[in-house]
Amino acid sequence: MNSIQKKIWMLATFVLVIMALIWTTLTYYNQKTHNQYNDILQRYLHMNEVTTTSQQMITAINNYLISSTPATLEQVDLSKQKIREAKYEVYILRNSENDFALTNYINLIDSLIETIDRSVMFQTEKETESSQKAVLEATRISKYISEMTLTLLDKELKTYDRFYRSIIEQSKELKKLGIWLLLLITFLLLLFTYWFSLSITRPVLKLTQAAKELSKGRFDLRIEVESNDEISFLAKMFDRMRININTLILEIQQKAQLENELQQNKLLLQESQLRSLQSQINPHFLFNTLNTLSKKAYLEGSEETSDLLVSVANLLRYSLKRLDRSVTLYEEVKVLQQYIQIQKARFTDRLQFHMEIDESCLHVQIPGLTLQPIVENAVIHAVEPKEDFGVIWLRVIDGDEQVTIEIEDDGPGMDEDKIKQIMEEHLIESEGHSTGIGFSNVVKRLRLFFGYDDVMDIESIPGRGTKVVLKIPKTRGIEKYDKTPDRR
Incomplete structure (x- = not known):
């Protein structure tokens, strides 16, 4: 060097x-x-x-x-x-x-x-x-x-007179030669000095510019100095320091993001538990009461009323489970059918529900109470306001790396602002949901569960219905949920 x-x-x-x-x-x-x-x-x-x-x-x-x-x-x-x-x-x-x-x-x-x-x-x-x-x-x-x-x-x-004259001429020529030689040497010295100064100042300027960029927080710019002296070594050490700082900042950002997500998860759980507690007045008493009413209705010959009470009891039991546990798609579809049974008892023929399910996808893990709040939102907005009838479709489609779940209705649809509010998790949910789990809540839990944002799309045209598309990966990227999965 x-x-x-x-x-x-x-x-x-x-x-x-x-x-x-x-x-x-x-x-x-x-x-x-x-x-x-x-x-x-x-x-x-x-x-x-x-x-x-x-x-x-x-x-x-x-x-x-x-x-x-x-x-x-x-x-x-x-x-x-x-x-x-x-x-x-x-x-x-x-x-x-x-x-x-x-x-x-x-x-x-x-x-x-x-x-x-x-x-x-x-x-x-x-x-x-x-x-x-x-x-x-x-x-x-x-x-x-x-x-x-x-x-x-x-x-x-x-x-020797000619010789004397030649000496004089030679002296003159030598003087001219000396002047030209001096100019040439001066030029060469200036050129060499300029090259020499550039070999020192150019790396220093690059290093100074890199320091300015680092002071602005730009740690992604690589520091390269083409030199073979101490400045090059200093630049390499400076670049290594930049990489270490950048790595440290990324780690801090990741930790901050993780802590933020964990905090959001805790707040979400607390909110869900609070809403769940608000709807719970001695759950065991309610379960026992519903079971008693179901048996009494059955003994009195009201089998339809007995089945309805059993569905309500199962739905209540399912909704009161801990929301940080994952369930299979099979369990979600099963509880959804019980919810539809209850709603059909309410709306009779005004509610038409169709399912197209690829049974090979039913083993996929998703957060509990994911499908029911979405279908419930469709019932509230697509069936309840209509005087004739409303149609809801549930489709489970198998893919190479993910399962696509489509929930579609023929309701009034939503505008772009409302869709944006839902996707940005800013929508204030309407009251009256039996589970206490809102649409935006579902979006948050899906994103936290799978570890990325692109888990849901909403396609809606005002007056022509709404389609909610869930993109469920078959293999999870992170494990924030399902620490103690429900194996029942």
């Missing part, structure tokens, strides 16, 4: 390398120019050294003629040695342009040495006049050498 510190070191290294390249390039060209200049200067110095040495040689031979001692002779030999060395240095300066002139120049040096040697020889042999003539000739040759030196220097100056 590349850290921010490594990136900074990389930037510093890049800058140092660029500076080193610039310094190396400038040093190379400067040293090259300096060496060329030194070479030219050394040529001038070597030629000037020949002139100086030849003059020293003339001085030494004159001293020897005045005083022929070993010391003065030694000075003559020393000057001859120096001019020979200067001759060698000048010989190295030979090129195609000064070859002829430099050859004559070297010959003059040789002539000067030979003339000095003759003068010393004549002085040794006491031929003073011949020695002085040789010194005069050596003096003349020395002058020639001085003049020749000036000629060669002038020629060298003309030869």
Whole structure:
């Protein structure tokens, strides 16, 4: 993993390398120019050294003629040695342009040495006049050498004039190159610095934006930072924290929803029990009284009245059961038939009830007192107001994963607002229901029992009847009811 510190070191290294390249390039060209200049200067110095040495040689031979001692002779030999060395240095300066002139120049040096040697020889042999003539000739040759030196220097100056101009041009070009190189390096540095700053600021900006979104409560947005440094690690930890917080919030919401549903269930049970208690005045006394009346009617020969009393007693017993227990669809259909028997005794031929039941579905578990309140609502609104007769249909249809229960009537129907009130569990039930369990109560208990909202549809057209469709799954998703099912 590349850290921010490594990136900074990389930037510093890049800058140092660029500076080193610039310094190396400038040093190379400067040293090259300096060496060329030194070479030219050394040529001038070597030629000037020949002139100086030849003059020293003339001085030494004159001293020897005045005083022929070993010391003065030694000075003559020393000057001859120096001019020979200067001759060698000048010989190295030979090129195609000064070859002829430099050859004559070297010959003059040789002539000067030979003339000095003759003068010393004549002085040794006491031929003073011949020695002085040789010194005069050596003096003349020395002058020639001085003049020749000036000629060669002038020629060298003309030869290297182009070189001087080229150095000046080269300096100008080098200056331009330096400016362009500086601009190029500045551009590269700016580009590299921009890229480098983006590699740090872009992840930080993404992380900052993610923090703003989290502060707004949006925990579903994934935090992704394309980087390979500490910021990427920080983003991963930040995203993991987001996931943990989101999971915790979901768990809290689920627990709150569960507690809310449980509270609603408790309130629903309390309400049902309260309504049930309101209709109970000593249930055992009522059961015993109804059974007594049923037996008395039977003994008196009123069998129809006896059967009706038995149905009422069974319906009362069933309605007083605990509503948090589930029952089978078979039990619901059975108690519904007893309820219809009671209502037929009331409405006679005005009530027509038809059933189409798939018996393979009767084992399905549903909350107790589910069908009876719906049918009772149909009786109240579809049969009771009519003067002729009303029809109610009950259909139980088997499906792949659910059982469909349809309860249909040919009553006046309902408008959309009332249907919406029922489905949103806001409908205030009308009084007079024998069980005390209203329509919206049924919707609540079904939703709590099966754990989802889509358990009922209501299809109704004003003036053309109402159809209530229950969608009962064969396998429950949650278990809030049926903790101690009634197995009778």
